[in-house]
Amino acid sequence: MNLLAVFSASFFLVISVSAAGLKEEFAWTRLSYAWPSNGQRVQRQIKGQLKGYESGSVNYEANKDTQSIVFEEPDNFGGNGIGVRPRPENQQAGASGNVDGSIDYQYENNIPMGANVWRNKLFITVPRRRLGVPSTLNYVRLDSSNRYNVPLIPYPNWNINIYPDTSGAGQNFVSVYRVAVDACDRLWFIDTGLVEIPGNATQVRPTTLVIIDLNTDQVIHSYVIPADQLRTATQLASLTIDIDKTACGDAYAYIPDLGGYGLIVYSLRENRSWRITHNYFYLEPTAGEFFISGHNFQWNDGVFSVELTAPKRDGYRTLYFHSMAGTHMYKVSTRILRNETLATRSYHENDFRNVGDRGTQSQTSCADIHKPSGVMFLGLVNQNALACWNTNLPLSSISSVQRDDRKMIYPCDVKVHNDNIYVLTNAMPEFLYGRLNYDEVNFRVWSNTVEGAIQGTACSSTTSSSNGGNRAENNGPNYN
Numbered sequence: 351m352n353l354l355a356v357f358s359a360s361f362f363l364v365i366s367v368s369a370a371g372l373k374e375e376f377a378w379t380r381l382s383y384a385w386p387s388n389g390q391r392v393q394r395q396i397k398g399q400l401k402g403y404e405s406g407s408v409n410y411e412a413n414k415d416t417q418s419i420v421f422e423e424p425d426n427f428g429g430n431g432i433g434v435r436p437r438p439e440n441q442q443a444g445a446s447g448n449v450d451g452s453i454d455y456q457y458e459n460n461i462p463m464g465a466n467v468w469r470n471k472l473f474i475t476v477p478r479r480r481l482g483v484p485s486t487l488n489y490v491r492l493d494s495s496n497r498y499n500v501p502l503i504p505y506p507n508w509n510i511n512i513y514p515d516t517s518g519a520g521q522n523f524v525s526v527y528r529v530a531v532d533a534c535d536r537l538w539f540i541d542t543g544l545v546e547i548p549g550n551a552t553q554v555r556p557t558t559l560v561i562i563d564l565n566t567d568q569v570i571h572s573y574v575i576p577a578d579q580l581r582t583a584t585q586l587a588s589l590t591i592d593i594d595k596t597a598c599g600d601a602y603a604y605i606p607d608l609g610g611y612g613l614i615v616y617s618l619r620e621n622r623s624w625r626i627t628h629n630y631f632y633l634e635p636t637a638g639e640f641f642i643s644g645h646n647f648q649w650n651d652g653v654f655s656v657e658l659t660a661p662k663r664d665g666y667r668t669l670y671f672h673s674m675a676g677t678h679m680y681k682v683s684t685r686i687l688r689n690e691t692l693a694t695r696s697y698h699e700n701d702f703r704n705v706g707d708r709g710t711q712s713q714t715s716c717a718d719i720h721k722p723s724g725v726m727f728l729g730l731v732n733q734n735a736l737a738c739w740n741t742n743l744p745l746s747s748i749s750s751v752q753r754d755d756r757k758m759i760y761p762c763d764v765k766v767h768n769d770n771i772y773v774l775t776n777a778m779p780e781f782l783y784g785r786l787n788y789d790e791v792n793f794r795v796w797s798n799t800v801e802g803a804i805q806g807t808a809c810s811s812t813t814s815s816s817n818g819g820n821r822a823e824n825n826g827p828n829y830n
């Protein structure tokens with residue numbers, strides 16, 4: 351039997367064909383940036399393709415054919431990919447005038463990994479897995495009339511995104527994977543501080559939790575994760591914020607460590623964090639095989655993203671989590687996680703629950719929950735698909751929202767903002783194990799309303815019976 355036959359036979363999700371699903375919002379063949387100014391001295395190095403990106407299990411290959419080219423007056427963005435597009439006049443917001451030093455840009459090393467939305471900003475993050483990433487934290491305007499190859503605008507400005515940091519302050523953002531937006535108009539992220547040059551990873555800055563006030567564009571808080579909460583294999587690639595918008599000072603961040611198999615909990619009020627261990631944070635040994643975009647490979651990523659429900663009757667949310675190399679869904683109450691004593695006790699009794707197996711080929715990168723309806727969206731990397739699961743219903747009701755083996759390769763970020771769903775796909779396996787064609791669309795942001803996305807799926811069946819608020823997840827079967 352060929353592989354495709356195995357996959358379709360063993361795949362239990364119901365594929366529903368409808369006009370619902372997702373719409374392609376933005377598309378990029380390659381990433382470019384809204385450059386700070388004409389005449390800015392820009393250094394570009396032409397390099398071969400980066401090998402090894404997100405998974406810690408990849409072998410890096412040093413690149414031999416490196417050359418440097420310096421442009422004094424970048425003024426074109428020609429079909430040969432050499433040269434730099436000057437900043438259009440209408441894209442100056444967010445950029446802050448002159449930038450010290452040179453900007454190193456190698457488009458082949460710019461792979462978007464995170465997407466999230468706040469008001470008219472669609473944030474796009476580009477981790478520094480190699481040199482040539484001009485800016486790690488960026489956005490584009492959600493209402494931009496241009497939807498194709500829109501240049502990224504560094505956020506909150508160019509200066510704080512420049513590497514190397516010539517200011518001497520050591521506060522520049524080094525490498526950001528994914529960002530969270532909270533109900534108090536703040537942007538949260540982990541700056542890994544690591545420039546992951548193959549064979550020569552350099553810790554430029556300690557691993558730091560950073561919070562930006564989105565109304566003022568100011569960094570309002572930085573917290574260095576204590577070294578004893580990190581492991582040699584640590585990879586902090588996402589985070590989820592637990593907050594009640596009437597108590598902005600009392601937020602918690604839950605930060606999965608996909609490489610070190612742990613969960614870090616940070617309390618904003620206490621400005622303190624603790625690390626939790628549990629066997630459920632590990633990879634599942636039989637679920638590490640991936641077949642994506644024609645490439646077979648094995649990954650060992652553990653707990654990858656965590657998702658919060660609306661508060662339950664006891665006032666605490668349920669946190670769902672899963673490993674990337676895994677097909678099970680687990681959960682734990684934030685009542686446990688927020689209490690360091692309970693969270694770090696050596697025997698957890700039944701605080702952590704196994705919700706069940708989502709089925710073969712259901713390996714999931716990121717996921718998020720639409721809190722009013724309790725619908726979770728999951729990026730199914732082995733199926734080039736987005737799935738949904740109404741957390742009020744049995745796990746077996748998980749359904750496919752959309753699948754596209756050509757256009758949706760590697761859903762790497764999934765975010766619900768208000769009543770909308772946003773998904774970023776970045777074709778990463780092709781980047782890692784094949785060769786991206788930078789003249790074709792490689793990166794896409796998809797979206798829809800939650801209601802539209804789940805139309806015709808098993809996820810929509812109970813949303814209309816919502817009792818008009820955040821308690822909808824209390825309807826239906828209860829997994830407690």
Ligand SMILES: *[C@@H]1O[C@H](CO)[C@@H](O)[C@H](O)[C@H]1NC(C)=O
Nearest residue numbers: 514545547549550551552553
């Ligand atoms: C490794 O990176 C550091 C900092 O970027 C640099 O100084 C050093 O020369 C690099 N070493 C090698 C072997 O490339």
Ligand SMILES: *[C@@H]1O[C@H](CO)[C@@H](O)[C@H](O)[C@H]1NC(C)=O
Nearest residue numbers: 571572573574575620621622
């Ligand atoms: C929070 O902790 C960090 C340690 O990383 C410290 O630098 C910072 O000043 C603290 N902030 C507050 C508000 O206490």
Ligand SMILES: *[C@@H]1O[C@H](CO)[C@@H](O)[C@H](O)[C@H]1NC(C)=O
Nearest residue numbers: 685686688689690691692693
């Ligand atoms: C944490 O849980 C322990 C054990 O149940 C309890 O004694 C303690 O009061 C809790 N701490 C907080 C801050 O709630």
